[in-house]
Amino acid sequence: MKLKTNILFSLLLCGTFATAQNLRLDILPPSVTLRQDSAVISMKMTFGASQMDSKSHICLTPILTDGEHSEELPRILLNGERAHRLYRRTSALNKRRGKTDVPPVFTAIALDEGNQSIDYRASLPMAEWVQQASLNIKKEVINGNGKKTQSENIPIPDKAIKIIRATKTESVFVPRQDRTREGDFAASPSASVISESRPVSSGRQHFKGSYVSPESDATDERNQKELNFSLDEARVIAEINPQMLSLRELYTVAISYKNTPEQFYKIIDISVKIYPASPVANLNAAAAAIERGNTQAAGRYLQMASHETLAYKNCRGAYELLCNNTYEGIRLLKAAKAEGSEEATYNLKIFFESNQTNIQ
Missing domain, CATH: 2.60.40 (Immunoglobulin-like)
Structure with missing residues (x-):
């Protein structure tokens, strides 16, 4: 079917509002x-x-x-x-x-x-x-x-x-068999979870994103009541039919791969495809894109992310530095650092150390 969509190429709205706006x-x-x-x-x-x-x-x-x-x-x-x-x-x-x-x-x-x-x-x-x-x-x-x-x-x-x-959501990652706790689908923390292996971003800095744990929603409550997935079970469902999982469940599966960044990023990417309107899913996808140096994707996801969070300030600051907007990037990261963001503290340290090396 053809989508009847109206497009505004250059719409000029001029009106005499309450104060001649x-x-x-x-x-x-x-x-x-x-x-x-x-x-x-x-x-x-x-x-x-x-x-x-x-x-x-x-x-x-x-x-x-x-x-x-x-x-x-x-x-x-x-x-x-x-x-x-x-x-x-x-x-x-x-x-x-x-x-x-x-x-x-x-x-x-x-x-x-x-x-x-x-x-x-x-x-x-x-x-x-x-x-x-x-x-x-x-x-x-x-x-x-x-x-x-x-x-x-x-x-x-x-x-x-x-x-x-869009093509059908890809779900090709293979679940691991370790658990956080025997038989338990553990709740997820809200900190950055990839620290062992940093991907290259911009050729100089390897920035850290900040991740936020999704809150329980109607899908999550239903799944807990009717399906009660263990972590191993959730990993299998994430492989064969991730649409069945709530955003919180997908995130919990993702952080279980904290020692395998490639697996972690795949699930974060799948999460935002399944929940494209979720501010939390978009923020986490932006963090993953920043860590991989994909500024185009990071900018797109940040538009849909919640702008009021400390994690957003760190991610936005790192994104601005990757785009060579030095003033805005440092301003945001320092504001996030002042509020206690460990990722922002790390990103500032990396930025200044790498640029100090460049001028020596």
């Missing part, structure tokens, strides 16, 4: 990757604004719809200066309170007078209607009092789109 939005031709279990929407977006009210924000929500079904993708928040400070405080408070009933946000940006770009990436479960869906953007303008001053649905004109039909 003007927003320019340019979107390069997006791609839709059709997987067995999900559809992944990717597009590069550039924003420009003038006379942005400090207390206001603009919410852009990509929507897939076929008329009968509709699915909102994670939002993009374009904030004025004060609105952005309020958003960050509110997000931190919601996190401390464990509040989860908030709409998902892909990223929040403090708008200034210049142009800013993001690589948008989101996914949703695969369904028949998705293959007939159109892509639209809902734009809402919210003033400093929380009042919606403008709302419109912007249909994106029908154009050609790059459609990628």
Whole structure:
């Protein structure tokens, strides 16, 4: 079936908002990757604004719809200066309170007078209607009092789109037979687990990524109740049908290969293929890509990762150094080190030692 997808090549949005704000939005031709279990929407977006009210924000929500079904993708928040400070405080408070009933946000940006770009990436479960869906953007303008001053649905004109039909998830790694504890599928730690053999990245530095242990979800709770896999059993399932495992179970299998980096990385890669919308799966995949020096993959995964974690700061800092963005890389790594990241401490040490050697 042909996917009816609308593409915005260069959409100019000029409106007189609550305070004469003007927003320019340019979107390069997006791609839709059709997987067995999900559809992944990717597009590069550039924003420009003038006379942005400090207390206001603009919410852009990509929507897939076929008329009968509709699915909102994670939002993009374009904030004025004060609105952005309020958003960050509110997000931190919601996190401390464990509040989860908030709409998902892909990223929040403090708008200034210049142009800013993001690589948008989101996914949703695969369904028949998705293959007939159109892509639209809902734009809402919210003033400093929380009042919606403008709302419109912007249909994106029908154009050609790059459609990628992904191959079946590969699962070719062979399970080992050692266990953490006899008959027990152990809980997983949240630290970096590959330390014995560092892959080459950039030809000079061998950076460490930071990994996060996924929390238990509905799939995990069901599996624990109905299947109760031991570690050996989970390894076998990871080989023959990894889709059966929860993200936490896959991660536990991965860290059981801490002395075999190749096996560890394979399972981390499989995890993000099965759970492409998970911020934790994307963060761990970014960490693995950084350790292998794959900056293109690391950048893609970091876009989908949770930006509020200490692990993200270390991974982002290492990524920026690999991309030769020295100032930003050092800034992020020092911030992560100050918060207690051992990986960031290691990465800074390696960076300065290797560059000291180069100038001698």
